[in-house]
Amino acid sequence: MLLSLLFAPRAEGRPVADIPFSLQGVHIFVMAKVNGQGPFPMNIDTGGGMGLSLGLARKLGISSEGDIVGGGAGGNTVKFGMAKNLSVGLGGVTLSGLSGTIDGNLEDAAAGIGPELFQAYTVAFDYDRLRMRLYPKGTIPALPKASKLSLRLQDDGKPLILVKVGDQEGWFMADTGGGVSLIVQKNFWQPRQVDRQSPKLVKAIVGYGVGGPIYGRFGRLPKLSFGGIDMPNSLASFSDMTQGTLSNPKRAGIIGQRILRRFNVVFDYANASVYLTPNEAFARPASFGRTGLSGLAEGYGYPVDYVIKGSAGERAGMRKGDVIVAIDGQRLDETSAAQAFARAEGTRLKLLVLRGDRTFETTLVLREVL
Structure with missing residues (x-):
């Protein structure tokens, strides 16, 4: 994919863009221009990719150039349209020559972007100040109190980090688009009996993804750790899905926004690293929910x-x-x-x-x- 990065050179370690974001629930949204028009709400999603809602595609006069069938964490497949030669403007920088999907189920004018952004820049999320900062690829800001974790990129550009779930270790996708705490895949938890480490389990829909709801059970783990950081009594979901991305044998599950937002996070894909600094939300009690x-x-x-x-x-x-x-x-x-x-x-x-x-x-x- 050709990326045309249009910005003046800056000193290493200094942001080339400092962009406010809002949280809709736990999902990160910035205002961005698409093909020079807008701005429109755009979800920043490490677990997704460039995409437009049908409502935004119509607003921009973009027609689908063919269809693809895809899936996600839900068990069903979904048909998407395809769009080419897109450009995205974020805080004064532009990524162009992008291809993306068109979601025919979404009428609101909105968009999303994932690996296309993270492969072009070091991306930092400051949840205390609700700012997203973009740094030149391969450079990072000063991070005196951060824990550094190794990052493994899948073929589709999705990032994995090593997480210890109870007494078992596996590679979990760090998903800024996932509105969950931790989802442990059935192909990981079942043979290792990880679910037995939770004193109580509750059957429920544990999340939603492309393709529909995710069925499984909720519980709490006595210990969750990554990068030398311990998070005792953490919420965990044990997925029962045997189809879709939650059956991917190359990973153990998803670590989502309900955990990631407890840190100020820096993704440095160029150096296969992610940096976590506990923020103001780190010590807040985690709630599964109060409605059922x-x-x-x-x-x-x-x-x-x-x-x-x-x-x-x-x-x-x-x-x-x-x-x-x-x-x-x-x-x-x-x-x-x-x-x-x-x-x-x-x-x-x-x-x-x-x-x-x-x-x-x-x-x-x-x-x-x-």
Whole structure:
């Protein structure tokens, strides 16, 4: 892939771009120009690749140049359109000559980028200040308190780091696009009986990926460590998936944003390294959730895909297929749903629920699941 990097030379170790980002849930979004137009929201995703929503492709007048069938962490395959000769402008630098996918299921004008960015620059995320900084390829900022980890790049450009899960060690993808803590693949945990190290396991949808929901069980590990950093009592998901990327025999699983955001992170692909510095969020308690509901908020509400037995959601009478359309009288979107569900244990939420062709109200009292 040809990358035309348009910026004036800078001193090594100094950023060529310093870009604010926002967190939607735990996902990183910056504002970027695509083909000189915009800016539009762009997800920065080490586990993904250059892609456009159908809504953005239409807005830019981009037509698909053929189709491909792909998959992700979910078990189903998905058909994507293809776009070529794209350019992305970020904080005054431009990457051009890019190819990407068009996701026909997404109507909002948005985009994503992954290896294309990380292979061109050293990329640093400062979660304390919500800044993404780009450094010349192969250079890094001063990192006096960082732990350095070796990075192994897969053929598709996705980064792996060595993680010790309980008493077992494996290579996990460091996924800034993964809204999870740790997902351990079945081909890794089952033969090593890693799941038995958790004192309690809860059956649930443990995440979502391209191709649909990820089924498995949640638990807590007495010890999780990488790069000399210990994270006791960490949340872990034990995937039951036997298809899709979570059956990849070359890795043990995914370490996602709910762990990565606890560090200021520097990805230096050129030197096969990643640097982690614990930030303000490092010591905060990790919560699996307080509703017992699994779903993805959409424009019309929060459709419920799974209700954990004995959870606050089940006690409130929720069922699979229900759609929460409002909480405490406020219409829902992805951000407002996440904020409401993250309130303190014991908080009472008044839900307006659509079930079939009727609506009803119920009260859900937040309570830790695990």
